[in-house]
Every structure is written in structure tokens, then in C-alpha cells.
Amino acid sequence: MSDDPAAGRPIYLDYAATTPVDARVAARMNECLTEEGCFGNPGSTSHAYGEAAREHVARARREVALAVGAAPDEVVFTSGATEADNLALFGIAHYYRDSGRHIVTARTEHKAVLDACRELERRGFRITFLTPDRSGRIAPSQVASAVCADTVLVSLMHVNNEIGVITDIPAVAAACAAAAPQARLHVDAAQSVGKCAVDFHAWGIDLLSLSAHKVYGPKGVGALVVSRRREVQLTPLLYGGGQERRLRSGTLATHQIVGMGEAFAIARSGPAAELERVARLKAQLLQGLQAIGGVLVNGDPEHSVPHILSVSIEGVEGESLLAAIRPAIAVSTGSACTSSEAEPSYVLRALGRDERLAEASLRLSFGRFSQERDIERAIVVVRHAVEHLRRIAGP
């Protein structure tokens, strides 16, 4: 993204929070909005308008399924990954509540999973919150040890939204299947698509949460992929028209679904060179930041996605750090969903960072429109801010 002063905007380095909608995606969405476009209700079976909209939705469904190795009829469109997570957790918990009342998850999950688990705890479910190692990873053996005959669901994210660490989902699935074959495996893959491989069937996943706006698609749309192979059953959250296999009632948001489909199609067909380019940007950024001194990397760089870099910076106060860099670069000090709460990141605390270091952390994430000059500028801005604050604080 441009750092042209004429634009008057900071350099955007918060792609893990959200991405700008790709112009190709916006164009496809626009085709579904106005009178001359495909504005019909996909649920209308009595006329051509509805049929045309249905075709658009079907195409999007195919694209989403293809991107994650699932079948089209396994894709349930939702309002986003948060709803998908809630549908997975509450849906499984309620449907299988007579079979078991134990759920396994991790302390570093997104709030959409953690808060849902807390609510299920209040409703009588027992939740095991696994603690990752200092690199942020959950070992499959931890899952195997945590599950029991009462376990109905294991819910783990594929890519951590704050530190970018990748969980070995195939190994977790294998451990889960061996130790508790009755338990379903839910994976939040909101940060994965377009950044690393996701293979729903090959990996043995039962439920997969997806988001469009992390992949240059629109906000307000996502999906829960629900395995038909293992005949996963869910109690729906919404009742009404019975859309989406009766799992998610409500008129389908054609333009947003079409946007998600186009975004996933672009992500799937994107050149591998693009990922390599983003990985080079990350390496450049890491090298530049580490040259400042007192910069600690959060998570395991060897097992993380190429577009997220989380660092904690010694000797500076978190709010001042953000205030100092904010005019020039847009980054996150924690997950975007929790940064307004001004509390140290629970993810970084779970990794063993103390409160002050967790507060003095930056998540820099980049993507399709990030350029080398953006990274160079970001390094300069962070270095100046850190030096300024350390000079004020003294040795």
C-alpha cells in the first residue's frame, strides 16, 4: 500500500486484522447489487432472478470448497468466522450433549471460541484449556492426553491470529481420532486461506471456520464447512427459512457470498511467488527490527505463516510505543478484536511474556499490496519510536 504523503494515511501493516477488498472481488460483488445486476433472492424458486442468484451462490460455494479441499455441499455460509465458530461449538455441544459434555480447546484461541467455551462452561460443559509451549504451539500429544470418553469436541485454530504460529492439524486430527474417535474436530482457519495449505478432507477435519475479509473479500461473510463424510450433526443457532442445510436460516447475502467466492478463487490460484515475496518482506522486517536491539520474536518463526510477525520490545511502554508509531504505520498491539480493551494480550501472556512485555508488543502483518519500501519505512518508524522512548526512560 502506498505511503505517498499525498494520501495522508499511515502505511497499512495490519492485514491479519482485515484486508482491503480486491478490486476484482468488488467488481463481482457489484454485479449482484443493482437493478441491472443479479439482485434476486437465491431462495426464490419461481423466477429467473432467483435462479440467477442461486447460480452465483453455487459458483461461490464451489470456489470456497475448492480452496479448502471440501465438497461444495459441505459449505454453510455465515456472517463471518465468529458466527461459524459459535455454530460449531454450540451446534455440536447441544446436539451431542447426551453423549458427552467435555470440550478441549487452547488458551490462545480467538475470543470467538474462548467466549463461546466460557458460555458453555456456564451451561454445564467441562472445558479443558490447553496451554501452548513458549513458542505458541499445541502438541498433538497434549490433545491426546486431554480427551476422554466424554469429549464431544476439540476446537483448535490452524493459524494463530496474533503470532502466526501454525498448528499441525493433521497430527492433531490423528491424535484425536486415536484417543477419542467420538470427538469432533473443529478448526478455525480464518487466517489460513491464501497463506498456507488447508485440506479439509485429507486432514480429517470435521468442522472448519472461514472468513472472507482476511482474504481480500468483504466483511460480514464467512463459512462453516461441515463434514458430510463423518455425518457431523449440529443444532442450528438460527431458525427461519431453513437455508444452508437448515443449519443457518436467513436470506443468503448474494453479493457477499459472491465476493467470498471470488476472493477464495483468487487466493487458490494465486502464484506461489506471491507467498515467497511476502515471506521475504517478513524476513526483511525481522532483520530490521532485531537490529534495534531488545526485540523479542513471539512464537516460532519456523512454524508460522509468512504474513504475520509479532514482536515484544524491551524498555518501552506499550501505549507510548503505539502512540509514537501510529501516525506513520497502522499495526496492532494485540488481536484486533481485543485491542480496544487495553489489556495485555492473553495470547502473549499464555506464551509466558510478562505483562509489560505483552503490552509492548506489535503485530505487523502484510499482504498483497505491501511493498518493500513499506517495510523499510516501518523499520525506521519503529526504531525512532523505540529510541525516543528509551531515551526518555533512561537505561
Added chain:
Amino acid sequence: MSYSELTRRYFEAAPCAGVLEGTRCVRGAAGHPTQGTWVQFDVEFDRGGERIERARFRAFGCPHVIAIAAWVAEQASGRAPEARLPESAAALRERFDVPVEKLGRLLIVEDAWAAVARAAARWMEARAAQGRSPEERESAVREATGREATTPLAAPSRQGH
């Protein structure tokens, strides 16, 4: 979090950031970095020993803490050392548009200033004692500063850091 223009200006420029050392300098501090806020003030007396010639600060804290500490240090020149800030904490809160939940941090700035004012009072007392007999002077200095009369005041202990 958004900041007032005044807060941003003093946070970014941080006038008077630094330390002072010398025989006419004293130091006071409050808070601790591990608690999120730490402020230290150094003041240097004029040659008459009655007024503050200049002040410097160091701070680990949010932009409001840094801005207010910088402002307080800037305002100190030419004043007699007093335990009170140039403005009350409430007035400073209003001047810098500090959210009410940050009042505790502002009180650390106030405590740091009170600490340097106490150190200044001890220094002035010790200086006044220099006109007394060697025994009286030694005793007064020891009582006022906790140091031997021959120990320079140049490098006081770094309270709270």
C-alpha cells in the same frame, strides 16, 4: 486512544528529558517500570541555592505521563522548590485531557515531584548547615541527607528504579 494536541506535542518533543548531575542537583522518583509507570525528576539549584535553575525528567509510562512530566519539568525553572506541582493533579488532568482511569498514573508524577522536593529541602538544609561549626554541619548534613558531609549530592540513589 486519542490524545489532545498538547499531550501529543509534549509527548513527541519531550522537552527537558534527561538527567542532571552536579553539586547543586537533587533527584526524586516514584513508581516502578514493572508496574507500568515510573517518573524521575532531577532539579538543579541556582547559585543562590533558593530557586530551581532547571529540571529534567525521565519517565517510563503512557503518553500522558511523559507529556505531563515534561511539562512539569519545563515549568520548574525559576521556581522555589515546593512539594506541590505547579498545578494540581486535577488541573493537570484537565489541561492534558487525561482519562479519569489514568488518574493513578498522574499521582505517580505528583509523587515523583514530591520526592524531588523533599530531596531539595534536605539539600537546602544541608547547605544552610555549612555556616555552622564542623560538628553541627556534619550532624545536620547526616540528618538531612543520610550521607556524610563530604559525600557530594551529585549522584543520589535512584529511588524506585
